[in-house]
Amino acid sequence: MRNKATRHQNRRKGRFRCCSISSFLTLAIAGLSPTASNAYTAAGDRNFPANLILPQIAPTDALWVDFSTQPMTNGGQTLLTVNYSKLLTERLGIQIEEGIAWKPSGTRAQNFNMLLQDEVILDQSREFLFSVQVGHSFGASTSPPSPVTTPAVTFGKGLGDLPIGYWRPLAITGYAGYQAAEGARTDVFQAGMSVQYSIPYLLSKVGNIDLPPFLRGVTPVTEVLFTTPIGHAYGRIIDTTLLVAPGIGYSRGRGWELGISALIPTTKATGTGIGVIAQLVIQLDYLLPDSVVGRPVFRPTELP
Amino acid sequence: MERWLFGVLFAVFGLTPWPGQATAMPAGTVIGVSGSCTDHGRVLNRGDIVQIGDTLNVPAGGNLKLQMADRSVVSLAPDSIMTVTSYGVGGSGRDVRLSLTQGVLRANVTSVGGPSTFEVLTAAGTASLASESADWFVKAQPVAVQVGVLAGSIDLTSAATGQSVSIPAHWGTRLETGLDPVLPRIWAQKEFNAVTNLTGVEH
Numbered sequence: 001m002r003n004k005a006t007r008h009q010n011r012r013k014g015r016f017r018c019c020s021i022s023s024f025l026t027l028a029i030a031g032l033s034p035t036a037s038n039a040y041t042a043a044g045d046r047n048f049p050a051n052l053i054l055p056q057i058a059p060t061d062a063l064w065v066d067f068s069t070q071p072m073t074n075g076g077q078t079l080l081t082v083n084y085s086k087l088l089t090e091r092l093g094i095q096i097e098e099g100i101a102w103k104p105s106g107t108r109a110q111n112f113n114m115l116l117q118d119e120v121i122l123d124q125s126r127e128f129l130f131s132v133q134v135g136h137s138f139g140a141s142t143s144p145p146s147p148v149t150t151p152a153v154t155f156g157k158g159l160g161d162l163p164i165g166y167w168r169p170l171a172i173t174g175y176a177g178y179q180a181a182e183g184a185r186t187d188v189f190q191a192g193m194s195v196q197y198s199i200p201y202l203l204s205k206v207g208n209i210d211l212p213p214f215l216r217g218v219t220p221v222t223e224v225l226f227t228t229p230i231g232h233a234y235g236r237i238i239d240t241t242l243l244v245a246p247g248i249g250y251s252r253g254r255g256w257e258l259g260i261s262a263l264i265p266t267t268k269a270t271g272t273g274i275g276v277i278a279q280l281v282i283q284l285d286y287l288l289p290d291s292v293v294g295r296p297v298f299r300p301t302e303l304p
Numbered sequence: 305m306e307r308w309l310f311g312v313l314f315a316v317f318g319l320t321p322w323p324g325q326a327t328a329m330p331a332g333t334v335i336g337v338s339g340s341c342t343d344h345g346r347v348l349n350r351g352d353i354v355q356i357g358d359t360l361n362v363p364a365g366g367n368l369k370l371q372m373a374d375r376s377v378v379s380l381a382p383d384s385i386m387t388v389t390s391y392g393v394g395g396s397g398r399d400v401r402l403s404l405t406q407g408v409l410r411a412n413v414t415s416v417g418g419p420s421t422f423e424v425l426t427a428a429g430t431a432s433l434a435s436e437s438a439d440w441f442v443k444a445q446p447v448a449v450q451v452g453v454l455a456g457s458i459d460l461t462s463a464a465t466g467q468s469v470s471i472p473a474h475w476g477t478r479l480e481t482g483l484d485p486v487l488p489r490i491w492a493q494k495e496f497n498a499v500t501n502l503t504g505v506e507h
Contacts, residue, residue, distance in 0.1 A: 042487075042490070045478055045489075047486075047489060090493065200487050201486075203465075204480070208465055208483055208484075251487065285474070285490055286475065289473040289475065290455075295474065303504075
């Protein structure tokens with residue numbers, strides 16, 4: 001399944017040069033890029049806020065909506081994307097994604113994406129988790145359809161277990177995937193990471209600091225997403241993209257989370273101006289904990 | 305005559321419960337016990353009455369299970385010390401405060417009519433019932449408290465900062481002394497099973 005990041009990239013490129021390989025690649029990337037997939041994920045006392053351009057680092061029961069706009073060579077591109085993530089077991093989940101894209105060339109549906117993700121390592125005491133995933137973008141919104149499949153890995157690591165004082169609220173997340181295209185299209189390697197400093201973690205694990213109420217739920221985050229073509233170019237010019245997204249996440253642990261980031265393209269293929277992305281995450285497992293949408297489909301045995 | 309009058313007055317006022325007095329009021333009954341659990345040094349047996357103000361001590365390897373006056377069930381794990389600070393139940397509702405000095409407590413709290421307060425106090429903060437009923441755990445450690453919720457909803461408030469979080473069913477969190485509560489997260493079933501095993505009583 002694609003990620004948000006992929007979508008963004010694809011969209012942008014598509015606008016630029018609809019007929020160019022770059023555009024094609026961009027679209028493909030967009031389809032694969034991690035979408036703002038992030039729902040709330042935790043490892044021990046570390047809560048990783050939702051990413052906005054990288055994929056979520058672990059499966060959850062959540063619904064989230066992204067809205068983004070970005071200047072492109074051929075005009076602006078605005079995207080509205082809806083994601084639904086469902087846990088099948090405590091560690092294994094699926095995710096579906098669909099949305100609408102507004103471009104100078106018209107309004108159309110985004111590619112439909114699906115993702116299967118398994119959290120294979122969860123080390124609570126070290127605030128570390130590692131997941132593997134495989135996503136598929138059906139590519140139906142392009143003509144001809146351009147489906148792509150992306151195996152990828154994600155991780156999250158909090159630094160709270162290290163003796164580094166006020167640096168303990170720092171955490172990093174990472175993503176790497178290989179987008180295998182079908183037909184005469186170029187494969188793409190994608191990688192990204194985020195660096196974040198959690199104020200909630202600071203106040204709950206490090207020190208009692210008097211801060212205004214709003215700041216108590218803020219986590220400054222900077223995400224970076226990189227894509228580059230690999231293999232046969234089929235005679236097309238394919239560009240590398242690098243997108244930087246500094247922003248903040250906000251959560252007070254009440255079942256929802258808000259994020260907003262700037263979208264700063266660093267190459268022409270990534271975009272022509274600074275854009276913005278906003279995201280609202282609804283944690284179904286928090287708000288509807290006893291319902292079918294809030295709990296894994298298959299659960300371990302509960303003791304009486 | 306003077307001595308007789310003094311004796312009568314002493315008897316009347318001595319037996320009259322003072323407002324706020326929290327002793328010699330039944331709060332619950334022991335329905336399960338293993339090991340030498342004590343109440344102010346008195347070894348507890350099944351069927352014994354636990355009073356308001358009693359401090360219950362569960363030794364290593366022991367367990368204690370109480371049926372409370374409102375039909376709630378409170379279970380204590382090995383190495384736990386709990387005081388029944390108050391346990392008021394009546395037509396006007398419920399007002400309960402338990403102090404957990406150390407160890408693990410499981411409270412399966414029933415629904416009652418009227419306003420309801422059910423709190424577990426620890427050094428780091430207070431866990432309080434936020435739904436009509438709940439099944440939850442509190443683990444008091446030297447510098448922190450952990451709360452896990454199997455059913456219902458629980459609020460955890462820091463004694464130092466006054467900040468609180470609400471913990472829904474299947475979630476849990478931790479509060480370290482002097483700090484805000486950690487944002488809640490989903491607890492894995494094995495985490496619940498671990499505390500369930502700790503508070504289980506072998507009859």
